[in-house]
Amino acid sequence: MEIKRKAKAIIMEDEHGKEVAALEYKEHQNVYYLMSTFVDNSLRGQGVAAKLFDELIVLLKENDAKASPVCSYSVSWFQKHPEYSEYLK
Template sequence: MKYITENNRIYVDGSDDKVIAEITFKTNDGVTTIDHTFVDNSLRRQGVAPELVQMAVNKIIADGNKIAATCPYALKWLKQHPEYKIVDTDDTIS
């Protein structure tokens, strides 16, 4: 599977150029917030969602930003990986 990385998202195009997996994020004042994760039904239960979050976290860290999330899936994943400090949406460290 070929992941495409852009400034504000990482995604996978299907055979018909339709996005079949995607994670989006936005950066403001040194904090990058993961706000959406999507995986098409055809890819579910194959580890694509956690892979997307890990790739986004790696990019955020490489860019020198702090990590935040409003996406429920990304929040759950981050809480299961305490090695990554996350910034709550109210700017307090959790």
């Protein structure tokens, strides 16, 4: 499976190119508003969302940007990972 960046999303595709996970965001003035996190039922509990958030942190670092969690999963993820609090708006 491969993680890719698309306009307004970080996605994971399976070996057939089907999107199986996504972290969707809106970007405004260098703040990434984390709108939705989706992982296919067949992949839940396997650390897939964590890989999306790892890529998000790379994206934030590259752009010297901040994140503003909106969806419940992103709020929870940042609460569980205080080591990334510097990236919060």
